[in-house]
Amino acid sequence: xxxxxxxxxxxxxxxxxxxxxxxxxxxGRGQVVGLVGESGSGKSLTAMAAIGLLPLIGGRVTxxxxxxxxxxxxxxxxxQRRKLRGARIxxxxxxxxxxxxxxQRIGEQVDVVxxxxxxxxxxxxxxxxLDLLTRLRIPEAGAVVDAWPHQLSxxxxxxxxIAMALAGDPDLIIADEPTxxxxxxxxxxxxxxxxxxxxxxxxxxxxxxxxxxVVAQVCDRVAVLYAGRxxxxxxxxxxxxxxxxxxxxxxxxxxxxxxxAKGSLTGIPGAVxxxxxxxxxxxxxxxxxxxxxxxxxTPPMIVHRTAGQVACHHPGEAE
Amino acid sequence: MTAPMVKxxxxxxxxxxxxxxxxxxxxxxxxxxxxxxxGKGEVLGVVGESGCGKSTLxxxxxxxxxxxxxxxxIDGTDITALSAGALRRIxxxxxxxxxxxxxxxxxxxxxxxxxxxxxxxxxxxxxxxxVDEMLASVGLPAALAASHPHQLSxxxxxxxxxxxxxxxxxxxxxxxxxxxxxDVSIQxxxxxxxxxxxxxxxxxxxxxxxxxxxxxxFCDRIVVMYLGxxxxxxxxxxxxxxxxxxxxxxxxxxxxxxxRRRVIEMLTGEVxxxxxxxxxxxxxxxxxxxxxxxxxDTxxLGGDAAHPVACFHPL
Numbered sequence: 094x095x096x097x098x099x100x101x102x103x104x105x106x107x108x109x110x111x112x113x114x115x116x117x118x119x120x121g122r123g124q125v126v127g128l129v130g131e132s133g134s135g136k137s138l139t140a141m142a143a144i145g146l147l148p149l150i151g152g153r154v155t156x157x158x159x160x161x162x163x164x165x166x167x168x169x170x171x172x173q174r175r176k177l178r179g180a181r182i183x184x185x186x187x188x189x190x191x192x193x194x195x196x197q198r199i200g201e202q203v204d205v206v207x208x209x210x211x212x213x214x215x216x217x218x219x220x221x222x223l224d225l226l227t228r229l230r231i232p233e234a235g236a237v238v239d240a241w242p243h244q245l246s247x248x249x250x251x252x253x254x255i256a257m258a259l260a261g262d263p264d265l266i267i268a269d270e271p272t273x274x275x276x277x278x279x280x281x282x283x284x285x286x287x288x289x290x291x292x293x294x295x296x297x298x299x300x301x302x303x304x305x306x307v308v309a310q311v312c313d314r315v316a317v318l319y320a321g322r323x324x325x326x327x328x329x330x331x332x333x334x335x336x337x338x339x340x341x342x343x344x345x346x347x348x349x350x351x352x353x354a355k356g357s358l359t360g361i362p363g364a365v366x367x368x369x370x371x372x373x374x375x376x377x378x379x380x381x382x383x384x385x386x387x388x389x390x391t392p393p394m395i396v397h398r399t400a401g402q403v404a405c406h407h408p409g410e411a412e
Numbered sequence: 413m414t415a416p417m418v419k420x421x422x423x424x425x426x427x428x429x430x431x432x433x434x435x436x437x438x439x440x441x442x443x444x445x446x447x448x449x450x451g452k453g454e455v456l457g458v459v460g461e462s463g464c465g466k467s468t469l470x471x472x473x474x475x476x477x478x479x480x481x482x483x484x485x486i487d488g489t490d491i492t493a494l495s496a497g498a499l500r501r502i503x504x505x506x507x508x509x510x511x512x513x514x515x516x517x518x519x520x521x522x523x524x525x526x527x528x529x530x531x532x533x534x535x536x537x538x539x540x541x542x543v544d545e546m547l548a549s550v551g552l553p554a555a556l557a558a559s560h561p562h563q564l565s566x567x568x569x570x571x572x573x574x575x576x577x578x579x580x581x582x583x584x585x586x587x588x589x590x591x592x593x594x595d596v597s598i599q600x601x602x603x604x605x606x607x608x609x610x611x612x613x614x615x616x617x618x619x620x621x622x623x624x625x626x627x628x629x630f631c632d633r634i635v636v637m638y639l640g641x642x643x644x645x646x647x648x649x650x651x652x653x654x655x656x657x658x659x660x661x662x663x664x665x666x667x668x669x670x671x672r673r674r675v676i677e678m679l680t681g682e683v684x685x686x687x688x689x690x691x692x693x694x695x696x697x698x699x700x701x702x703x704x705x706x707x708x709d710t711x712x713l714g715g716d717a718a719h720p721v722a723c724f725h726p727l
Contacts, residue, residue, distance in 0.1 A: 131595040132566075230678065246682060276461035277622055281664035281676050303595060306666030310673055329670045347596040348668045349629035356607060358629060360600025364565045 096121050096160075097297045098143055098265055103157030105142050107150065112138055112368050115157070115395065116323050117402065118316045120265065120297040125288060127312035127329075128301045129344065133365040134318040136301045140267050143299065144182055145174045162264065180210045183258030183296075185268040185287075189250035189275075192257075193242040200238025203256050210261035225256045229286055248279035255287060259296070266291065269301045284311050305345050309333055314401075317341045320366055320376040322392075327401020337398075337408040340377050375406065383407040416449035417616050418473065418584060423447070423482030425468050429687070440686040442468040444640040445482070447713075450584075455610065455617045457631030459624050459661065463686060465640040466620045467511075470588045473618060474506055475499060486584065504534060507577035511589040513569030517561040523547070523572055524557040530579040550575040550605060567598035574605065578613070586618045591626070603630055624658075625665040636661070639686055639694040642713055644721045651719060654726040657695050693724070701725040 096119035105113035113135050120126045128136045141147050142154055145166045159166040161181070166174060178184075186192050194202055203225065204218040213221060219238070226234035229252045242250060251271060258266050268287065272280040288311040291298040302308060308315050309329060316326040317340060325338040336342040343361045363380040366372060375393050378384040385406065393404045423446045431437025443465040450456045458466045471477045473484055475491050483492050491502060510516035517526055524543045531538050544554035550571040561569055570590060577585055587606065591599035607630065609615060621627050627634055634646040636658045644655040653659050663676045681698040684690055693711050696702040705724055713722040 131597055230680070232680065232682070249682075277624070277664045278461065278660050278679055281666065282678055284666075285676060285678075304666075305596075305668040309668045309670045310666040312670075333668060333670050344597065345668045347600045349623075349625045350667060351625075351628065353629055355629070356604070358600045359604050360602075361597035362601070364567055364598065 097162055098299065099160045100139070100143060101158045101160070103142060103159060104155045105138060105147060105152055106155050107152040110368050111155075111321070112152070113142065113321045116316075116318070117157075117395070118314075118323070118326055120299050122264065122297050123292050123295040124314065125291055125298045125300055125312045127308035127315040128299060128318065129303060129305060129308055129315060130318035130324075131303065131344075131361075131365045133320075133367070135321045136303075136318055137269055138321075139318065140269060140299060140301055144178055144184075144267065145169075146178075180261060181264045183261065183263035183266040185251075185254055185258045185266065185271045187270040187273055189247060189254045192254045193250060195242050198238065199240050199242065199245070199253055203238075203253065203260050206257050206260035207262075221260065222256065225259055226252070228290065229256055230282070231256075246279075248275050248283065251275060251279075251283055252286070255283070255290075259290065259294070263296060265297045265299070267299045267301070270303070271300075272307070273303075287311070304348075305333075306348055317344065320371055321368065322376060323395065323402065323404060324377065325401065325403045325405075327398070327403075331400065335409060337403040338405045339381050339383050339407075339409070342409065343380075375404075415452060417452040417454075417487055418450040418618070419483075419485045420446055420448040420450075420469075420473060421483045421485070423469070423472055423484065424480045425465075425472055425477065426480040438687045441640050442686070443472060443479075446637075446642055448635060448642070448645075450616055450618060452583075452616055453610075453614060454633065455619055455631045457619045457621065457627035457634045458637060459621055459627045459634060460637035461622055461661075461683075463639065463683070464637040466622075466637055467588055469637070470508065470586045470618065470620050474503075474508055474586055476508070500534075504580045505582050506584045506586070507580070507582040508586045508588060509570075509573050509577045509590045511592050513566055513573050513593070514561075516573055517569060519561055522558050522560055523552075523564075526561075526572060527557075527576055527579055530576060534580060546575045546579060549578065549609070565598075566594050567601060570594060570598075570602055571605065574602075574609070578609065581613075583614065584616045584618075586620070588620045589622065590619075592622065599626070606630075623665075624661045639684070639689065641694065641722065643695065643723070645713075645719065647718045652727070654715075654719070654721040655695075655723050656699050656701050656725075656727065659727060660698075693722075 099119040100116055102115050102117050104115055116139060128139060130136050143159055147153055200222055203222040207213045207218045207221050223234050226237060231237055231252055272283050284307055312329050315329050315332055317324045319340050324340045347360055349358055361380050372379055374390045375388040378388040387406050393406045395402050395404045423443060425443040426439055427442050428437045428439050460466050472479050479492060483490050489502060527543050527546050528538045543557050547554055547556060552571050591602050619631055628649045635642055636644040638657050644658050653662060660679050679698045684697050692707040692709055696706040711722045711724050713720045715721055
């Protein structure tokens with residue numbers, strides 16, 4: 094599969110502070126790639142780097158390249174980048190409550206995307222909106238288009254935000270914790286709908302989440318970030334069956350599961366370090382059960398395996 | 413089950429909203445006729461989605477808010493009938509850990525102040541070593557005593573919240589979503605700490621959560637709430653659910669195993685507004701098994717006394 098979005102060995106800084114260090118990952122069409130890690134591990138920053146939004150927060154890519162459909166994002170002008178984001182990239186934010194304009198009817202907010210980016214007429218845009226809302230399993234889509242945002246529940250609003258992201262027929266969708274603000278039953282539905290729409294339409298989806306359960310349910314590949322570095326990346330099957338990186342294993346072990354013995358959920362000791370205080374060597378070593386002197390002194394190299402990559406001096410037997 | 417320590421009897425809370433010069437106020441029942449008991453040393457879980465009344469229930473049980481009707485007795489004492497002074501004395505025995513460790517700690521207080529406050533309010537003299545002891549009991553170094561909340565991570569803050577709740581050596585603790593705003597890695601740490609404290613101190617917990625997976629891991633019995641009412645009480649963590657809503661909650665939990673992917677049965681329909689509940693079962697608007705009877709009559713919690721369920725068509 095040719096990658097639609099390809100981050101190749103990128104590092105990101107804000108001021109003199111290095112926040113991301115040599116991250117490589119790619120997302121293909123019809124593929125769902127999960128980006129996971131605890132808060133502060135660099136997930137959202139990686140997404141911002143991917144779509145050239147770092148200048149908004151005073152950040153810059155200091156190394157490596159970001160390619161979208163083969164084009165180097167750094168070689169484009171800001172106008173070109175903005176056009177690319179508008180026409181080819183959809184974005185679903187974490188909080189649907191603030192993503193909608195409170196004084197515009199739902200239908201108009203979704204219509205405008207396809208009118209602007211696909212040049213559709215009013216009537217065609219509305220037909221497209223109704224079709225999208227129906228596919229997102231919004232009951233009585235015909236009535237919902239005339240509703241105001243405050244009349245909808247959180248789950249409904251998030252579906253509208255997803256509809257807006259899809260309306261311009263984007264090639265890539267970036268969803269940043271799209272279900273965190275929602276109730277669990279609604280969360281599961283949205284994840285399922287998003288996953289099937291992406292595959293059906295051949296859209297690439299980069300899904301930022303902290304929930305390994307969601308990753309296992311919907312993603313094809315997963316990139317695990319820790320303190321600004323890639324811990325492990327690859328297809329979900331082998332990674333969940335036998336995680337090579339102790340951090341990946343620990344994240345999976347944090348999810349309570351049926352039949353788990355009481356006391357077996359221990360979590361990961363300590364906390365993610367701040368960027369100003371990244372430890373030497375492997376950044377995970379202070380929290381790692383396998384840490385040795387080598388880990389305390391030397392950062393592990395990223396080792397490419399048949400299907401993925403891992404950065405650990407003492408990886409588990411994944412292959 | 414051991415002898416009940418906390419008994420909740422037909423507890424209800426009505427809230428009023430809006431109302432003005434010309435507008436009529438609207439009312440909703442946040443908690444409706446809830447009857448439960450919690451055994452000594454038990455961890456009772458209450459699970460449900462936002463708006464189901466679980467946090468209101470938590471506050472009612474400690475009488476942080478006044479019930480509209482019903483009673484709460486703790487070891488035989490009806491706390492809903494106590495005077496302010498008597499309530500304060502019995503409050504030593506009960507405590508609460510709040511959801512958000514960012515807003516539940518005063519930013520101007522040092523940790524030593526935070527932890528000494530409950531003792532001070534009860535008129536106790538604070539021995540200098542006491543704060544260090546309290547910090548150590550939740551796995552925090554004594555060196556943190558002088559720091560302020562903003563210098564702490566979310567997990568550390570929640571540990572402080574727990575230490576504060578335990579300051580007066582209570583035997584009953586209400587935990588209101590104590591891990592909902594934390595990373596899963598930190599959540600697991602906090603749950604392990606709570607389990608350890610229960611074993612060491614013989615605590616009784618009322619654990620409120622939206623996460624059925626977590627509740628099934630941590631609790632002895634599970635109460636499922638939907639729009640203010642109890643719809644099912646699971647006698648242990650292995651029993652299969654009988655209420656369609658509990659089933660839906662369980663199906664919404666994804667196992668971290670790509671080999672066990674499945675298509676979940678979608679709940680259609682919307683959650684009705686708590687201000688305008690339809691007649692009959694509140695879950696009927698989303699329930700795959702709903703019949704005309706469900707839309708007309710309200711099912712009562714009944715059936716097996718150990719595993720009651722409020723449903724006309726249980727699984």
